[in-house]
Amino acid sequence: MAIEIIPEVGHFALMMALVMAIIQAVVPLAGVATRRSLWMAYGAPMAAGQFVFLALAYLCLSASYLLDDFSVANVANNSNSLLPWYYKASAVWGNHEGSVLLWSLMLAGWGFAASAFSTSLPRDMVARVQSVMAMVSAGFLLFILLTSNPFERLLPNVPADGADLNPLLQDFGLVVHPPMLYMGYVGFSVVFAFAIAALMGGRLDAAWTRWARPWANVAWAFLTVGIALGSWWAYYELGWGGWWFWDPVENASLLPWLTGTALLHSLAVTEKRGSFKSWTVLLAISTFSLSLMGTFLVRSGVLTSVHAFANDPSRGFFILVLLGVTVTLSLLLFALRAPRVSHRVGFGWLSRDSLLLVNNLLLVIMTVTVLLGTLYPLILDSLNLGKISVGPPYFNALFVPLTVLLCAFMGLGPSARWKRMGARELTTKLWLAGAGALVIGVLAPLLYAGQWNLWVSLGLVAALWIVLPLVRDVIDKCRHAGSLGRGLARLSPAYWGMVLGHLGLAVTLVGVTVVSNYNVERNVRMAPDVTVEVAGYQFTMRELTSRRGPNFLADTSLIEVRRGGDGRTFMMHPEKRLYLATGMPMTQVALRPGLFRDLYVAMGEDLGGGSYAMRIQYKPFVRWLWLGALLMAAGAVLAVIDKRYRRVATRRGAATRRVTP
Amino acid sequence: MKRWLLLLLPLGFVGIALFFYQGLGRDPTARDSALMARAFPAFEAVTLEDANRRVDETLLRGEVTLVNVWGEWCPACKQEMPQLLELADHGIRMVGVNYRDRREKGRAFLDEYGDPFELNIFDPEGSLGFDLGVYGAPETFLVDADGVIRYHHKGYIAPSDVQARILPEVEKWR
Structure with a gap:
């Protein structure tokens, strides 16, 4: 049957990718050394090929997961026929072997993108970049094939069902967190490759x-x-x-x-x-x-x-050898080739x-x-x-x-000029922002909690000290443009990226400060019809029931929450789950998110007699933590679309147009 | 900047790498085996083979015994069976703990993959497993003749572990 050979196809694709990585690591670099442009041109097709074959390998592993092929050890150890399909697909990277495969796929993806977007750069530079990327890639592919093969089979004793994915990992968080993180880790390989290429070329x-x-x-x-x-x-x-x-x-x-x-x-x-x-x-x-x-x-x-x-x-x-070789060689290269006399x-x-x-x-x-x-x-x-x-x-x-x-x-920083600037000019620009940050930061905890708190004030002053000078800077820049609208439109995406990035950090800082200092937490015993008050909210347990999920049993409680001020009510459902395949218990938290506060209810131990230990928390401003991070990321991306990087792309576009009839 | 100063960078990294290398062989969770050198936890249960036969911790006195925690639902346990059969062939007394399983499934498992065990403690609720601090099956405990836990193997016993780890431990406590 076709299903049975899928893992072998994946294994083969991995080997193909390794071969291509080795060619890409060696040939373009040799081309640079011997000034042969044909050899240098090997990089781009090999980068594309590596990406295609790794994508194939990855699809094969995913297919084995989705089709419940428990003859693959990786699937048998980390998946289960009861798992919903989206967790089967994400279980691929919930374990060591699969996640290194994802790592390599992303590395190949970045490598492919880097070579596709660099056609207007000097050829020897591109060849070196591709070669360095491929060296890293070859190292990881060797690592997969020699020590962590995700396509290892369990033959002839094929298990009837899998061991189940760790319940902690059966969650939307797992679907998105590791891929994002790996994309970041691996993405820096491109910058690394550029730096090494620049060192090699002495440029x-x-x-x-x-x-x-x-x-x-x-x-x-x-x-x-x-x-x-x-x-x-x-x-x-x-x-x-x-x-x-x-x-x-x-x-x-x-x-x-x-x-x-x-x-x-x-x-x-x-x-x-x-x-x-x-x-x-x-x-x-x-x-x-x-x-x-x-x-x-x-x-x-x-x-x-x-x-x-x-x-x-x-x-x-x-990995230690891989890490050691990469770091030692690049630092050595740096020590030998870093500019002799820094300008x-x-x-x-x-x-x-x-x-x-x-x-x-x-x-x-x-x-x-x-x-x-x-x-x-x-x-x-x-x-x-x-x-x-x-x-x-x-x-x-x-x-x-x-x-x-x-x-x-x-x-x-953002208000200062390059090269040099008078202290007086900086003071004129910033004294108002500084005074504002100080006053608001010191008074805010008094108004919010009725009591002064050094840490809160410190955090808020710091955050405002980032934001207020930026506001002033934006206004200053717009003043010369006549109208505010025209002024704002004239600011470059790179500038907006910086503003957004700094703003994001300030937002995160406010979140960290407030939630660390004003978090309210209570551990209580709750049974049906017991009411507890936490931070102005009344929590009443209405019901305690059991239910059966796709691969777990759960005790669920229904909790009615009444807000102090306007008496508005809503329901929360914390759960305690027992996963059947591994027998592992898990707490499913009930969360009521809000821009200014989260309510958080977690079910603890069964205390017997129909009562449960409950942990209730009131978390002010906790969303700001992650909101700030999103702003920072948006700022970084916004800066990329700035004209000065686009120019490279347009020139490339023009070149392609000329070639295509 | 003096060039030789820059050479300190790779050297410094090599230093860190040496620590990493040292750390590789060590198990940071080594202290976790809280049951080491303690008596096997008291229990009372019936056996998988016979629902009327009651056993308790005295079962493990008098002879060095390997206690293997397994379940029909656990794929690694199937892979581990040949190694357990080999250990039984060395004349080691083997006792199974059928962990969070159903009686008929557990029996069918032994019929299909072989039975190295003198008997199996039936633990459908996982209460003995809990007292043993089992993370998941399979796990194996070496209990000496006085009923004291002397070695804890977390996870699957690989074919190479039989000679390299399990047999030497058994010899040590015999």
Whole structure:
């Protein structure tokens, strides 16, 4: 039957992709060395072929999942015939093997896009970029084929049914969070490839940064959304109401985000002013290296985490070699080829250049802080100094002040001029915004909670200090245009991208501040007709019933909520599920989302006699956390459609038109 | 900048990589085996084979025993059976825990894939599994002659584990 050969087709497609990756890694680079343009031209078709074959492999694995082919070990261990089709499709990346396949598919996708959109760039540059992308790709394909083959069969004892997907992963969050995150991780490979290509070619001018900037923006946008989705998923699925745990794997995604943010800003300086050249290259290398390290940490099992996949030292060793070779070689290349004499482009101590430098330094310090906290347990364990874990107190104690400091400089940055500017001019521009931020920030907690709170004020002042100068800057820029409408229309997408990105961070900051300080949480015992009041809402349990889902049994309670002010009522249904195949219990949280507050009810233990432990939480402004992240991502994407990147595309379009008859 | 200073970057990374390498062989959850060197938890249950035969923890006294937690619903358990049969051939006393399963399904499983067990404790509610801290089947516990847990194998026993891990542990406690 055709179904039975699908996994073999997928396996074969994987090997084809590997062969193409190797050709793409070797031939174009050899072409550059020997100046043969035919060899250089090998890159584009190979990149396309790799993408096609990996897509085929991926479709084959998905088909095996959808058709319940339990002769495939990966399917038998992670899926189940009772699973709804959309979780079967997303279960593909809910496990180690499948998720590396998705990783590779995305890498090939980015590689294909990078070669398709770069036809107007110098040929040797494109050849080098394609070659570097293919080296990374070949490494991962070898990793899949040698240690993590998703098409491994269970023959001849084919199980009648699968083991079921981990219930934690049976959720919309799983459908979207990992792909977004991987898109971000992998996207930085393009920027990395551009940086390495520039180092190899010895052409560390502003040109490569202009080519690399759109890719960095898009990758960063994906990573931002991916992290936010992960936080949102943890919030509603794990049943604790937390949104960030400083878990090693969360940190692993935050690290490239921090250096990626620094990279976006450093790329801007290099493109506009030609300075920070080596620094930008180093950030590009670090960002991708940290993405790879994140992959290593998740898959090798060296750290304990809620995310860790099965602990298999041989896989860990392979990724470590991959990581080691990539990072060591690129850093070595950097050490040998970084510009010998950096062109000192002078700038005053008060200028946008210097402020961006401070921003970069702060982001790097934050990265090192998180990195140390994440790796410290591992290092102590390796030196036989005992097993410890570094918890939120460490991270909060260092990260919060650094963030506030970063915001202090962020407020100044957009209003400052390149090169140099007088302190007086900056003060004139910003004193009103500063005073406004201070007054509103200090008074807001008094008005909101009737009591002053240092942390809330600090957070709000920082957020307002980002927003108000931006508002003033937009108004200033429009003033010269005559009418406000015309002025707003004249501002470039790149500028709007910056405004949106900074605004997003401010929104996230408000969310973090308010929810951390004004969160109300109560653990109560509830039985039918018991009423509990939390933060001005009355919760009454109306009913306690059982139901049967497609692959689980559930105890459901029906809770009526009455709002204090206007007496409006609505219903909430928290659930406790028992998944049949694995016998794993899961809490299904009931959430009532709102722009200014979430209500959160989680069912806990059965206390007997028809009563249940319930955790009720009131979470003000928690949505702002993720809303801010979406704004930041939107800003990054908006900046990409700016004219100066489009010009490349138009020129390419014109060239194609001439060729096509 | 002095070029040799830049060379510290790759060197620094190699240093971190060494720590990673060291960490690879270690299991960060090693401490989790809370039952290690503790007595096998007390239980009272009937057997899979005979609904009228009652057994309790004294069943495991007197001889080194491998207790394997399995279920018909668990695909890895099917793959594990040949290894368990091999261990039984080495003369090791094997006791199964039929975990969260139905009686007829459990029996059909043993008929189809072989039965290395002296007997099977029937645990349809998973209460013994809970006391053992089982994450999922299969898991295997080595219990010494005094009924004390000496080794815990989480997950599937691979063909290579038989010689490399299980047999040496059994020898150690015999």
